[in-house]
Amino acid sequence: MEKKKKAIEVEINKEFCKGCSFCADSCPKECLIMGEEINSVGYNFPVFINQEDCTGCGACSFLCPDIAIEVYQVV
Amino acid sequence: MEEKDSSRRLIAGRPKSLMQAKSPLCSGCQHGIVGRIISEVIDELGIMGNVVGIGGVGCHAMSMFVMNVDFVQALHGRAPAVGTGVKRGLNEEAVVFTIQGDGDLAAIGIGDLINATVRGEKLTTVFFNNAGYGTTGGQLAPTTLIGQVTTTTPNGRRPEAGGFPIHVAELMAGLPGVVYSARCAVNTLAQFKRTKKAIKTAFQKQIDGIGYGFVEVLSACPPLLNMRPTKAREWFEKHMLAEYPLGEFKNVNEREIKYQIENN
Numbered sequence: 284m285e286k287k288k289k290a291i292e293v294e295i296n297k298e299f300c301k302g303c304s305f306c307a308d309s310c311p312k313e314c315l316i317m318g319e320e321i322n323s324v325g326y327n328f329p330v331f332i333n334q335e336d337c338t339g340c341g342a343c344s345f346l347c348p349d350i351a352i353e354v355y356q357v358v
Numbered sequence: 359m360e361e362k363d364s365s366r367r368l369i370a371g372r373p374k375s376l377m378q379a380k381s382p383l384c385s386g387c388q389h390g391i392v393g394r395i396i397s398e399v400i401d402e403l404g405i406m407g408n409v410v411g412i413g414g415v416g417c418h419a420m421s422m423f424v425m426n427v428d429f430v431q432a433l434h435g436r437a438p439a440v441g442t443g444v445k446r447g448l449n450e451e452a453v454v455f456t457i458q459g460d461g462d463l464a465a466i467g468i469g470d471l472i473n474a475t476v477r478g479e480k481l482t483t484v485f486f487n488n489a490g491y492g493t494t495g496g497q498l499a500p501t502t503l504i505g506q507v508t509t510t511t512p513n514g515r516r517p518e519a520g521g522f523p524i525h526v527a528e529l530m531a532g533l534p535g536v537v538y539s540a541r542c543a544v545n546t547l548a549q550f551k552r553t554k555k556a557i558k559t560a561f562q563k564q565i566d567g568i569g570y571g572f573v574e575v576l577s578a579c580p581p582l583l584n585m586r587p588t589k590a591r592e593w594f595e596k597h598m599l600a601e602y603p604l605g606e607f608k609n610v611n612e613r614e615i616k617y618q619i620e621n622n
Binding site: 292301302304305308326339343346347348352353355356358 | 372383384588
């Protein structure tokens with residue numbers, strides 16, 4: 284019987300982001316990519332593109348120098 | 359870290375001791391990660407109300423402006439001396455830590471650091487090592503690697519003219535007054551977790567009244583290296599980790615007295 288995985292929500296605060304891409308670089312499942320849109324000061328911010336493979340490891344949030352990412356698990 | 363609402367649980371977010379404010383640092387600067395780790399440790403140890411940070415001068419000190427705890431700014435390099443005054447003046451009731459960078463700790467402040475650690479003060483120091491002077495324009499620091507190009511070593515650091523990189527964590531481990539000395543990094547999630555454990559241990563040594571706790575955290579400064587954040591991280595993984603080995607160099611539970619004159 285397959286166990287259903289609880290969904291992970293990744294919230295990105297685009298105004299805090301400085302476009303360093305540490306989040307996208309350190310995601311083990313490649314769930315984040317740097318987007319084409321820019322924030323009000325000109326930085327490209329990441330987009331969460333793959334919720335299905337996200338393991339909720341939190342690397343994107345922990346390695347963000349600006350804490351522009353929050354990771355939640357739906358209960 | 360607390361739950362925002364009952365339908366979901368927060369796995370990773372802003373610690374309470376870190377303000378909801380934009381970081382004033384450069385894109386790709388890892389000092390923000392270390393500041394966040396210190397805030398998480400302060401939250402977990404429950405010391406937000408009685409911790410005092412001593413900021414030095416430099417980019418590392420930017421944490422002062424985003425951390426929700428009391429801070430004193432010291433003159434360049436004098437944080438261990440100011441920390442000594444605060445700790446002893448408050449009768450050791452506060453948990454006092456210093457945050458210092460390459461110039462602050464290893465150049466102008468090396469004397470204050472050595473004196474505080476020789477005395478074995480009950481302090482905690484987090485040393486932000488990014489192999490150069492970021493704030494002042496990317497000059498050579500005592501921690502710069504041989505061959506590294508900086509604004510004052512345009513052809514790379516040469517030992518004949520500029521000496522050798524100083525390994526502060528190993529130096530600290532050799533002093534009896536220092537009870538904990540480690541070197542860490544924050545380039546991967548695994549290293550993030552090790553750094554947090556090291557900083558928590560260093561704080562605990564002070565809370566338990568044992569002695570000086572020292573943690574050196576390596577990072578890459580994108581403007582110093584003249585590289586974009588991703589390239590700076592690659593440079594870091596290739597060169598910084600080759601020069602400065604990671605690990606715990608000392609972890610003891612009391613300050614050792616090797617020899618003592620009896621009944622002089």
